[in-house]
Amino acid sequence: MERKAKKIVIKENYCIGCRLCEVYCITQHSKSKDIIKTYKGKGPVPVSGICFEEKGSVSFAIQCRHCDDAPCVENCLTGAMYRDKETGRVLHNREKCVGCWMCVMLCPFGVIKIDRAEKKVVSKCDLCIDGAFPACVEHCPNEAICLVDEDGKKIEKT
Amino acid sequence: MARAKSACEFVAERDESRCVKCQACVRVCANDVHSYDGDTGALFSDYSKCAGCHFCEDICPTGALTIRRNLSDTRENANWTKDYIYKIIRQSENGGVLLTGMGNDRPYRNYFEHIVLNASQVTNPSIDPLREPMELKTFIGRKPDRIEFSGAGKSGGHVLKQKIPxxxxxxxxxxxxxxxxxxxxxxxxxxxxxxxxxxxxxxxxxxxxxxxxxxxxxxxxxxxxxxxxxxxxxxxxxxxxxxxxxxxxxxxxxxxxxxxxxxxxxxxxxxxxxxxxxxxxxxxxxxxxxxxxxxxxxxxxxxxxxxxxxxxxxxxxxxxxxxxxxxxxxxxxxxxxxxxxxxxxxxxxxxxxxxxxxxxxxxxxxxxxxxxxxxxxxxxxxxxxxxxxxxxxxxxxxxxxxxxxxxxxxxxxxxxxxxxxxxxxxxxxxxxxxxxxxxxxxxxxxxxxxxxxxxxxxxxxxxxxxxxxxxxxxxxxxxxxxxxxxxxxxxxxxxxxxxxxxxxxxxx
Amino acid sequence: MEYGQLKERERSGRVPSGCGVSGIMNRTGKVFSGDGILASICSMTERGNGLGSGYAGYGIYPEYADNWCFHIMYDERKARELVEEYIESRFEVVNEEPIPTRKVDALKYVPLLFRYFLNVKNGFAPESAAEEDYVIKTAMDINRNFKGACVFSSGKNMGIFKGVGNPGEIGEFYRIEDYKGYIWTAHNRFPTNTVGWWGGAHPFGILDWSVVHNGEISSYGINRRYLENAGYYCTFFTDTEVITYLFDLLGRKHKLDFELIGKILAAPFWSEIEREKDERNREFLKTLRIIYSSALINGPFAIIVANSTAMVGLNDRIKLRPLVAAEKGEFIYLASEESAIRLICENPDNVWMPDAGQPVIAKLKG
Amino acid sequence: MKKTKYLIIGNSVSGVNCVEGIRQVDKKGKISIVSDEGVYNYSRPLISYYLGGRIEKSGMPFRDEGFYGENGAELFLNARAEKIDALKKNVTANGGAIEFEKLLIATGGRPFVPRIEGIDSAKEGVFTFTKLSDAEAIIKYIENESIKNAVVLGGGLIGLKCAEGLIERSIKTVIVELADRLLPNTLDKTASGIIEEALEKKECGLIKEETVSAIESRGGRVEGVRLKPGGKTLKTNLFVIAIGVSPDIDIAKAAGIKHGRGITVDSRMRTNFEYIYAAGDVAEGRDSLLGSNAVIAIWPVAAMQGRVAGINMAGGSAVYDGMFPMNAVDIAGVPVVSFGITNPPDTGEYEVLEKKGDGFYKKIVLKNNIISGCIFLGKIERSGIFSGIIRDRMDVTSFKKELLSEDFGLLVLPKEYRKHMVVGEGIEV
Amino acid sequence: MMKINAEGMHYRVLNEKIRGALESGLTDISIEGVCGQRYIGAGLKKNGVCITANGIPGNDLGVFMDGPEITVHGNVQDGAGNTLNSGRIIIHGSSGDLLGHSMRGGEIFVKGDVGYRVGIHMKEYKDFYPVIVIGGSARSFLGEYMAGGMIILLGLKKDRRIAGDFLGTGMHGGAIYARGGPDGCQLGKEVKVFKVDGNDKEKIRKYAERFAEYFGYASEEILKEEFFKIVPITHRPYGKIYTY
Missing domain, CATH: 3.20.20.70 (Aldolase class I)
Structure with a gap:
């Protein structure tokens, strides 16, 4: 199994609290992938895969760590939460999800978002599976989130 | 009522058609220019606080913000420009010395703009600095007027009599x-x-x-x-x-x-x-x-x-x-x-x-x-x-x-x-x-x-x-x-x- | 345009020029006629435009070997009177005479040309540089302060002959073939921006230094200010002038040998210095370059420098101008083109191209 | 006699994780699994969703079909392990014996059925609810008999989930719970109250502090149940007994394997026989909050124990350092997550922080500034952070006042802890 | 075969004579007493023509030439083969600076050493493939700005470093092959040294054999020593220096 694990590193000392990561995450996971259309269009605005935290002058944005021993994957009752064999990413299959919240309970980072009405996990970072590069990383104005490979080497957008 | 509100030097124009109300501007402005009203879902800007630093303009993901000079002006007057008038107004408020930052902003003659450089044509060749050697190495320190050394050293080289400063x-x-x-x-x-x-x-x-x-x-x-x-x-x-x-x-x-x-x-x-x-x-x-x-x-x-x-x-x-x-x-x-x-x-x-x-x-x-x-x-x-x-x-x-x-x-x-x-x-x-x-x-x-x-x-x-x-x-x-x-x-x-x-x- | 105006115009600003150079030396000091140098420089007609040529010969005045010899050109008789009065105030005049010339029709403006064999009035201590400084001061004073006069040669047992014309014309005019010397250098000038002035032709000389130069140097401005700082007055505004003074400063005053002068004027690149393995040597080279940074000659040049003991060829550090060297027996040749050597020395023992920035040094034996 | 290197009894989460654990260490050794069920694998907790019609059977496996083949594990379905010969190292199943080198007992739990009057004569319409076959039987019964209402005995996790499944099938359901609240092991009265309201909206009946004392049947078919102590009779043709499960230790007991309530295991999931292991609902492993062994019949524990057992069986080294009870559940549209001790004894050792809002409730139980348990109801998204804090027995003194805050998150935690959470690249603090 | 004695002859006269001879259909011209005459063969466009020069031709030998072959018995001065389009220059002596400046095609063989900036801005185009083979060593800036073609540096004399500094500086195409490798030379930042592959060896063999034939060497001797290839590592070494 060839897998090149990529992770997003959070540099909390440099998060400026603008929350643009969320804006770009939402846009990237929208139908149009255009900010203005995403927010001002008719369709529903997607939920970002990012948990933004702020306390006093400190803030950061955290998203799924794609843990090597991901408890959300290991304990998923339906296999909705799974590890993509090719990329090593932890991904979520909405179709399979029944909303048992096992993953929510076990994620020590608390980064899985739910939709109560639908009874499904609604959003979880997929490292922008549709894009070449995670949108939050690309657009973070202060490089407070960076993409690294499994050796911790920074990956730049090419 | 001699008191005046402080001069609005800038206005932050918001293009409502582009603004997606992400509120990044609200979050980042240290001068609290922008604010969000949760009840109406509207964004407001208080221009009087704007320093013209352009941070919000740069952070806005949709380019909805533009910082412009406030066009509100005093009567045209070659001597009593708006700048001088407002300085006096500000000083009249608290009797203090006007502070400022960065370098001189007065229009003194900048001689650099009245000096032009030379280039080689025909009589000697210009040099392509990318490919040919081009040296910018510079030494800062006192230099002697001349070199002092004793004749050839053992290996035939020269031996400095003393290190330069x-x-x-x-x-x-x-x-x-x-x-x-x-x-x-x-x-x-x-x-x-x-x-x-x-x-x-x-x-x-x-x-x-x-x-x-x-x-x-x-x-x-x-x-x-x-x-x-x-x-x-x-x-x-x-x-x-x-x-x-x-x-x-x-x-x-x-x-x-x-x-x-x-x-x-x-x-x-x-x-x-x-x-x-x-x-x-x-x-x-x-x-x-x-x-x-x-x-x-x-x-x-x-x-x-x-x-x-x-x-x-x-x-x-x-x-x-x-x-x-x-x-x-x-x-x-x-x-x-x-x-x-x-x-x-x-x-x-x-x-x-x-x-x-x-x-x-x-x-x-x-x-x-x-x-x-x-x-x-x-x-x-x-x-x-x-x-x-x-x-x-x-x-x-x-x-x-x-x-x-x-x-x-x-x-x-x-x-x-x-x-x-x-x-x-x-x-x-x-x-x-x-x-x-x-x-x-x-x-x-x-x-x-x-x-x-x-x-x-x-x-x-x-x-x-x-x-x-x-x-x-x-x-x-x-x-x-x-x-x-x-x-x-x-x-x-x-x-x-x-x-x-x-x-x-x-x-x- | 009158001759005087030309001079003023040329002297009011710097005059760069492209050129051909040639030099011959017999290292044992045996003198030989100026024929060879004449032929050699004349073969490189393409390198000049008829607006300046000149020759320097060493060992040409054996009978006045111990006297300072000034070659001076005058625009007019009045200038001559004033200058001679000044010279007499500072020197004992052993002999003075017009420089022998031939009439050459092609030469339209010809200044008054005189030579003076001089002794300093009050002797200086033998080893001190004071006498040379005194001579330089005199020459510079004349060139700076006397309108219409120009000292263009001021060494001992050597002379510079130059003017506006092609090398053949100037050689013929000055009767170069009549002189015998052990070093000859020559120059064929291709000045830009000007129609040429007699005083501005090469070689340029001060004391027994003479320099012929091909190229234009981009560092002129700072080289000149550096020299002015060291007490030189640049009155000719030519690259050759600053090169000559640099040699005088570094060679005569700072007592550096030609190898080191080469490393100053055509300094090795920092990258080259860094590659020097011997740490002490590296430190030396670095120091040399730091101290003499303003003496670096930047831009293209090939020069032949001579004094009474040596002839030296030197290129800029990236070799933007040509220079070829050859040896045959005790003779050494330098020229812009190999053909200019071959013409007068059919079968040299050795022909080579000097490395960029590496001086070719021919020293007088004994 | 068949021979295998690894034999696993039970094909649920422990068994499957055991296979993966073995394969982490030993890529080749033969693995055999015996299961008394007829399907290759499925998540038992999903049976309520199946009952409710929210998922198909095809959506129930937690590993895909290729799992056994890919891992070189031979699966014997409908093969009930009848006997373990611990000394001779073989297991009798389906009449044949299988010789093993290492054995995992992962027989899970068995529904607890209390003694109720008339239970033996009620052949039809009385069910338990722990296996897929139970759900299938209920569905079949409902469909065949056009059942319209039901009574579920037990307001614990199984009972509630069963009730929810029935409600989704439009069965009018009444839950009977002996305690004064729902999920008595997990929730307190406040939390229960919120869920009760939600159930009420879904027209689900709830009778608290009562139990079923007798089943009334006619012709072997349930007609109703009688309550105790109230004595009232509820008419119904469908009665589900969903009080809980107990470890299925009979076979182990017979083999002389040491046990308490469940099979006693050490930190490597070994029984008193060094080549026999146990994991999951049948095992009695370490409860990190109690500091002693206990049966914690929850999915994550079963998964973890199965994996640890597998690694150790294959010669690797893994330690199960204990877990604690935790539950995630969604009842009547109310998501609930709970950890550890949520109803502390009134001994004065415990400190309770709680906050209730519109549709949400949060409760933290502390002992000596270390969290013993908590309840998240309504808003559960960041609750997972507590799983780590409780596991690591972290002292919360420095951020105690933030514990109930609306925007509790990682930032509230001390920098050192954030560093500790992420080994290597992750969060730079 | 026509013989011209060029002694004392101005280059205009000499070139006039050469052009005249070629126009009259001659294909073989021998010039004696060459000394400094510039532009020999300048702009000549004709195939199958051989010019032999005995002596020292002046600057810009064969400039813009397209077809003829010039053999020089003697050294050449600066700029030989300048902007050569096709044809061949065989030099039985050494060369001055700027040999093969901007040459687009044709071949230059030098028995001895070459000066500074040799092969500067050589470039190949369609079927044109310029080649310089140097028997001795080269000075600094060999192959500067080189964009195509090949330079083979044999360093047979071994009396000095095979090349000077800034070897291949600004090079963005073509290849320089150095016999024994460019040890001790400061390379341009755009190039790196690689081992030669079979393809390279074939090319080297072809030209080494020709070199040996012209100058009387044994090609096996030349090919005995290992060759190294100096080639640019990127076609756009300066892509990131401009801001738009």
Whole structure:
């Protein structure tokens, strides 16, 4: 199994609290992938895969760590939460999800978002599976989130 | 009702068709210009608080914001401009001295814009600096007039009779000006320090002391010894690449400095070696230098303290008598002399001083270089020019006028994000530069800052190489003082004479 | 345009020029006629434009070997009177005479040309440089302060002959073939920006230094200010003038040998210095370059420098101008083109191209 | 006699994780699994969703079909393990014996059925609810008999989930719970109250502090149940007994394997026989909050124990350092997550922080500034952070006042802890 | 075969004679007493023509030439083969600076050493493939700005470094092959040294054999020593220096 694990590193000392990561995450996971259309269009605005935290002058944005021993994957009752064999990413299959919240309970980072009405996990970072590069990383104005490979080497957008 | 609300200098225009109400602007403005009303879902902007720093404009993901000058104006009046009127209004409110930040913003003649450069055509070849060797290496320090050596050594080589006085070696004749930790954030210091080290030039502590997180960059630091002597101890002197006695700065010749106690944080307190929360006061003069011979005493005190292995320089503001003063400084034993022109920047200075005291660096460099040459002591000290270098061409011109190297301050800060809003003294720099507020300082990621400042050094060095190549010169030392490469445009005879250059149209 | 105006115009500003150079030396000091140098320089007609040529010969005045010899050109009789009065105030005049010339129709403006064999009035201590400084001062004073006069040669047992014309014309005019010397250098000038002035032709000389130069130097401005700092007055505004003074400063005053002068004028690149393995040598080279940074000659040049003891060829450090050297027996040849050597020395023992910035040094034996 | 290197009894989460654990260490050794069920694998907790019609059977496996083949594990379905010969190292199943080198007992739990009057004569309409076959039987019964209402005995996790499944099938359901609240092991009265309201909206009946004392049947078919102590009779044709499960230890007991309530295991999931392991609902492993062994019949524990057992069986080294009870559940549209001790004894050792809002409730139970348990109801998204804090027995003194805050997150935690959470690249603080 | 004695002859006269001879249909011209005459063969466009020059031709030998072959018995001065389009120059002596400046096609063989900036800005185009083979050593800036074609540097004399500094500086195409490798030379930042592959060896063999034939060497001796290839590592080494 060839897998090149990529992770997003959070540099909390440099998060400026603008929350643009969320804006770009939402846009990237929208139908149009255009900010203005995403927010001002008719369709529903997607939920970002990012948990933004702020306390006093400190803030950061955290998203799924794609843990090597991901408890959300290991304990998923339906296999909705799974590890993509090719990329090593932890991904979520909405179709399979029944909303048992096992993953929510076990994620020590608390980064899985739910939709109560639908009874499904609604959003979880997929490292922008549709894009070449995670949108939050690309657009973070202060490089407070960076993409690294499994050796911790920074990956730049090419 | 003489009271007036403060002048709205700027307006933040919001294009509602583009605004997606992400509220990034609300979150980032340190001046609280923008606000979001949860009830109505509307965004408001209070222009009166806007400093014109453009941070919100740059952060807005949809380009919905544009900062413009507020067009509201007073009646047209050649003397009583809006600026002067509002200054009086502001002063009438509290009876205080007007403060400002950055360099002189008055429209004095900028001689750089009246000097043009030469290029080779036919009679000698221009050089392609990308492929052919092009050397910008510069040494700062005292040089002997001639070499002294004893005949052939064992291996047939020459043996120097004595080492030449200490030099600092620069890969490009551009250094970062003195900017203290205090006047700028630690992240800004780190950015510049790292860029300087990565590029092989020097940075300068200002009189802020040397924070321990900056130790990794101390190989290339010029430390300042200023009137407040903040952070000065043997360790500080020992770590440095060179020492600089700060007598004056271009933005406020004859004026001291004052870092208010509320900005003296724990970190600054440690670095400056003063109790946290107390005012850091730099007296106007050094109270151990009331005359030139006292300067000599301090220069040699520093040389003694550091074992004569580091160049010791003196920084002065360019004032009327700059050339003889410089000569005196060189004769007092300085290894380099820094002259800071009237456009030199500052974190805070009385506007009246900043805008009216001193002379332009172009004239000062020309006068000092010429004076030192006339006295036959030009070799004895390097000349560093400072104060308002905005482009590589300014640097080329300064070097051709006689500078060995230049200090860049404002342009370095612009590379870190500064938009020259001139509000440094408020401590609310949205770009995380001229502030100690942890919420704001984190905005300057030193990794990015170092990369950007490095890029500026690289870009300007490349441009300098291009200009040198055009002149058919492949080592910057052949530009230094080479005023033949300059011509004035639209300058009076007296100005040309002071600059020591011919007018455009005159051939060799 | 009158001759005097030309001079003023040329002397009011710097005059760069492209050129051909040639030099011959017999290292044992055996003198030989100027025929060879004449033929050699004349073969490189393409390198000049008829606006200046000249020759320097060493060993040509054996009968006045111990006297300073000034070659002076005058615009007019009045200038001559004033200058001679000044010279007499400073020197004992052993002999004075017009420089022998032939009439050459092609030469339209010809200044008054005189030579003076002189002794300093009050002797100086033998080893001191004071006498030379005195001579230089006199020559510079005349060139600076006397309108219409120009000292263009001021050494001992050597002479410079130059003027506006092609090398053949100037050679014929000055009767170069009549002189015998052990070093000859010559120049064929291709000035830009000007129609040429007699005083501005090469070789340029001060004391027994003479320099012929091909190229234009971009560092002129700073080289000149550096020299002015060292007490030289640059009155000719030519590259050759500053090169000559640099040799005088570094060679005579700082007592550096030609190898080192080469390393100053055509300094090795920093990258080359860094590659020097011997640390002491590296330190020396670095120091040399730091101290003499303003003496670096930047831009293209190929020069032949001579004094009474040596002839030296030197290129700029990236070799932007041509220079070829050859040896045959005790003779050494330098020229811009190999053909200019082959013409007068059909089968040299050795022909080579000097490395950039590496001086070719031919020293007088014994 | 068949031979295998690894034999696993039970094909639920422990068994499957055991296979993966073995394969982490031993890529080749033969693995055999015996299961008394007829399907290759499925998540037992999903049976309520199946009952409710929210998922198909095809959506129930927690490993895909290729799992056994890919891992070189032979699966014997409908093969009930009848006997373990611990000394001879073989297991009798389906009449044949299988010889093993290492054995895992992962027989899970068995529904607890209390003694109720008339239970033996009620052949039709009385069910338990722990296996897929139970759900299938209920569905079949409902469909065949056109059942319209039901009574579920037990307001614990199984009962509630069963009730929810029935409600989704439009069966009018009444839950009978002996305690004074729902999920008595997990929730307190406040939390229960919120869920009760939600159930009420879904027209689900709830009778608290009562139990079923007798089943009334006619012709072997349930007609109603009688309550105790109230004595009231509820008419129904469908009665589900969903009080809970107990460890299925009979076979182990017979083999002389040491046990308490469940099979006693050490930190490597070994029984008193060094080549026999146990994991999951049948095992009595370490409860990190109690500090002693206990049966914690929850999915994550079963998964973890199965994996640890597998690694150790294959010669690797893994330690199960104990877990604690935790539950995630969604009842009537109310998501609930709970950890550890949520109803502390009134001994004065415990400190309780709680906050109730519109549709949400949060409760933290502390002992000596270390969290013993908590309840998140309504808003559960960041609750996982507590799983780590409780596991690591972190002292919360420095951020106690933030514990109930609306925007509780990682930032509230001390920097050192954030560093500790992420080994290597992750969060730079 | 036509013989011209060029002694004392101006280059205009000499070139006039050469052109005249070619126009009259001659294909073989021998010039004696060449000494400094510039532009020999300048702009000549004709195939199958051989010019032999005995002596020292002046600058710009064969400039803009397109077809003829010039053999020089003697050294050549600066700029030989300048902007050569096709044809061949065989030099039995050494060369001055700028040999093959901007040459687009054709071949130059030099028995001895070459000066500075040899092969500067050589470039190949369609079927044109310029080649310089140097028997001795080269000075600095060999192959500067080189954009195509090949330079083979044999360094047979071994009396000095095979090349000077700034070897291949600004090079963005073509290849320089150095016998024994460019040890001790400062390379341009755009190039790196690689081992030669079979393809390279074939090319080297072809030209080494020709070199040996012209100058009387044994090609096996030449090919005995290992060759190294100096080629640019990127086609756009300066892509990141401009800001738009």
């Amino acid at each position: 200490p030099q600092i070696e620069l890969e490009s004749p551009i250094m970062f000006s003195a900017m203290s930790f205090g006047s700028i954030s630690l992240n800004a210091c780190k950015s510049l320090a790292k860029a300087a080290c990565d590029f092989g030039v020097c940075w300068n502590t200002g009189e802020g002391g040397l924070h321990s997180e900056l130790y990794p960059y101390s190989d290339r630091v010029i430390v300042q010894i200023a009137s407040g002597r903040f952070g000065v101890n043997p360790d500080y002197l020992q770590r440095a690449a060179a020492l600089e006695i700060k007598v004056g700065q271009g933005a406020k010749p004859g004026i001291g400095g004052h870092l208010p106690g509320e900005k003296v944080s724990e970190e600054i307190s440690i670095t400056r070696m003063i109790p946290a929360g107390t005012d850091a006061l730099s007296p106007a003069p050094h109270h151990d230098i009331y005359s030139i011979e006292d300067l000599r005493q301090l220069i040699f005190a520093l040389k003694e303290a550091t074992g004569y292995v580091k160049p010791v320089g003196v920084k002065i503001a360019a004032v009327h008598n700059v050339a003889p003063i410089a000569s005196g400084i060189v004769r007092a034993g300085a290894d380099f002399i820094t002259v800071d022109g009237i456009r030199g920047g500052t974190g805070a200075a009385p506007a009246a001083i900043r805008d009216n005291v001193g002379i332009p660096i172009e004239l000062a460099v020309a006068a000092v270089d010429q004076r030192l040459r006339e006295e036959g002591i030009r070799n004895q000290a390097s000349l560093i020019a400072a104060g308002g270098f905005r482009t590589s061409a300014d640097i080329v011109k300064a070097i051709a006028l006689g500078a060995d190297a230049v200090y860049i301050g404002t342009s370095a800060l612009i590379s870190l994000g500064c938009h020259v809003c001139q509000k440094c003294y408020t401590g609310k720099c949205n770009w995380g530069i001229a502030t100690q507020d942890p919420y704001l300082t984190r905005r300057l990621n030193p990794e990015i800052g170092a990369r950007r400042a490095y890029n500026l050094l690289r870009a300007w060095s490349l441009e300098i190489k291009e200009m040198l190549g055009g002149m058919g010169i492949n080592a910057v030392e052949s530009l230094r003082g080479n005023r033949e490469q300059l011509r004035g445009v639209g300058l009076s005879e007296l100005e040309l004479k002071i600059l020591g250059i011919k007018h455009a149209g005159e051939s060799w």
